[in-house]
Amino acid sequence: MKKFTILYVLPLLLFVLILSGCSSGQSDQAGDEDQSNDKVTNEVNENNPSGDLAPLEEKVTVVIAEDGSASGAGFYIANEKGYFEDYNIEVEFAQFANSDDMLPALAAGEVDIAGGVSTASFFNAIAQGINVKIIADKGHNIKGDSYFSFVIRNDLKGEIEEYSDFKGKRIAVSSQNAVDDYIFHRMLEYAGLTEEDVEFVLMSDFGNMLASIGSGSVDAALQIEPLITQGIQQGIHSRFGDATDYAPEAQIAMVLGAPDFIKKETDVSLRFMAAYLKGVRDYNDAFIKGEGTDEIIDIMTEYTALKDPKIWKEVAVTGLNPNGEMFIEDIKKQYKMYKKNGAIRGEIDFDKAIDTSITEKAAEIIGEYEK
Structure with missing residues (x-):
């Protein structure tokens, strides 16, 4: 990110004074610095382009690591609708294959913001010293309409009617020691089943899951949108229940900050x-309230791999909290599961790893979201 010079004058002077032994005036000067920063960050005026905070004096570029996933909607929409521009911020998207690859660049300050999916490798990187901050929600399931849920073969609809009916079935899951695996185990627990009661089929490609259901080589799969909707439309599978039945507060992805x-x-x-x-x-507003939907779908088709506006109107979308709030206790539960499985070396101090202060302050400034 491009740096300002004006905001570093006071800290530099304070540092010189401290080295000069001016400890008697240190607390007063630090207080002045805090007040100056507060004035910069907190002064709200409806006449500003944003309607709240004043724009930065100089344009700043913020680099966002993204992989084109739908959970990056907040970034895409804010960019297209000029919300960043209102603050004199220009965003630059840096493409990465997956969230794990983003972490070293984020810790090194090569990118400023990234999206992290809950995996053992993600937590292991933090435990091993990769310094990133978990700051806001970037993906969870909406109650009763999960974008990440189980599907079953259509010919098994009469046979599988309860989660306990998964006993003896071949179930495809995209990963181990990641949020997919966590949701899978939450389902087993809810159903009163163990790992030995089902046949776990590791299948990293969601497209292959769809084909495997169609061919009958697996009975069920923990599938993701838009393939859930597309499979239903093609008569390949049926949605079975909802992930929020057994994992109502699963935190799937998070916004990370350098x-x-x-x-x-x-x-x-x-x-x-x-x-x-x-x-x-x-x-x-678009996907929950049905307000301005076409405009938002146009933006989503531009930035993501799902280019069909009609499908966007059918899919269960990623949940994104309008205040950026996360299910923090669930993040810790996922970490404990991966730790128990021996997939994580070292420990994480979540009081240091999770920092929601900026998110909470921003939500307070822009005001309460009307549901």
């Missing part, structure tokens, strides 16, 4: 988060 971006560039990161939440709120 430590310096969150802690040192608060004038920028606060504005960035305010713009992001505005984008998320437009997303909720």
Whole structure:
């Protein structure tokens, strides 16, 4: 991210004074610095382009690591609707194959923001010293309408009527020691089953799951949208229950921040988060309230691999909290499961790894979301 010079004058002077032994005035000067920063970040005026915070004095580029997933909707919408521009922020998207590849670049400050999917490798990287901050929601299931849920072969609809009926069945799951595996185990627990009661089929490609259901080589799969909807339309499978039946607060993905971006560039990161939440709120307006849906679908078709607007109107969409709130206790539960399985070396101090202060402050500034 491009750096300002004006905001570092006071900290530099304070550092010189401290080295000069001016400890008697240290607390007063630190207080002045805090007040100056507060003035920069907290002054709200409806006459500003954003309707709240003033734009930055100089344009700043914020680099977002993204893989084109639907859960990046808040970034895409905020960019297209000018919310970042209102704060004099320009965003640059850096493409990565997956969230694990983003972590070293994020920790090194090469990118400022990224999306992280809950996996053992993600937590293991943090436990091994990769310093990133978990700051906001970037994906969860909407109650009763999960975008990430089980499907069964159509010819088994009369045979599988309860979760306990998965006993003896071949079930495809895309990963082990990741959120998919976590949801799978939550289902088994809910059904009163154990791992030995079913045949776990590791299948990393969701497209292959669809084909395997169609060929009859697996009986059920933990599938994702838009393949859930497409498989239903093609008569290949049926949605079975909903992931929120047994994992109502599963945190699937999180917004991650580079430590310096969150802690040192608060004038920028606060504005960035305010713009992001505005984008998320437009997303909720479109897919939850049905307001401005066509405009938002146009944006989503531009940024994601799902290019068919008609499918967007049928799919169960990723849940995105309009205040950026996460299911923090669930994040810890997932970590404990991976740890128990021996997939994580070391420990995570979640009080340090999770920092929602910028998100909470941004939500307060832009106001309460009307549900």
